[in-house]
Amino acid sequence: MAERKKPKSAPAAAPAYPKKTIALVYDFDGTLSPKPMQEYTLLPKIGVEPEAFWAETNKIAREQEADPLITYMHLMYKKAKAANIRIDRADLVAQGAHVELFPGVEAWFAEIASYIGIRAETHGVTLRHYMISSGLTEIIEGTSIYPHFQKVFASEYWFDAYDLPYPKRVITDTGKTQYLFRINKGVEDLGQTINQHMPEAARPVPFANMIYYGDGDTDVPSMAVMRKSGGHAIAVHGPSERQRERCVDLFKAGRIDFFAEADYRRGSQLFSRTCLLLDRILADIRVQEEMWLMEQGL
Ligand SMILES: [Mg+2]
Known part of the structure; x- marks a missing residue:
């Protein structure tokens, strides 16, 4: 019987600072795209005028004290049914191709990666993009930029449960914050709870x-x-x-670091202000890494 060679043990790799992931997190409607995504897709398909649709949604939500997002998801399919138009998941995904994006959005991901890539101190840094949207997962999946995202958190339908599609996940304004913590804690699987305590030191993507x-x-x-x-x-x-x-108000209220026109092209104000923050984040990662190495006695 041939003697099996013992595998050589690999040389112990130097421990690596674990918090070198940068996360850029985007809202969708009005942020990456000029108008709400439904206005490029479902509403024209079922022949409903957007302004009237949103006014009706808000009126029902107010009168019924209902959540406006659940109300719009319900109303959209009621209107489709009334117009005798059946829209399934595949239809919605296909309609995502009609969603308009702000200038430069499609090239943005490669441009930001190249900015990060040319810097000496970025060794080992990972850049990720996330989306947190109250819009519909299915439509976002059909947009050209979908593959650039590590994860898309958005509202979604069940398509087979009832006569009308039924909300499966609704992401409200305040609900969005849950997903920031999911990114921060590295709990991206929505089947896992986010509420368990995790000390700062164990969180893979610091808010910084x-x-x-x-x-x-x-x-x-x-x-x-x-x-x-x-x-x-x-x-x-x-x-x-x-x-x-509206952005000036957000700035004056201390909600934001910067504001800029939604022009994502290289050389725009938005691009250069993003790069300023990235410079700071990269420098901060290096400082934290150096301190961490000292703590390890290296
Ligand atoms: Mg928005």
């Missing part, structure tokens, strides 16, 4: 390594959590003065 992108009031709870926890937030706005003023 995160930047949140949003466009308005619905992002205030997320921005507040980011800023209170040592993270960063940027508000973006469309071209109108009214949209810009």
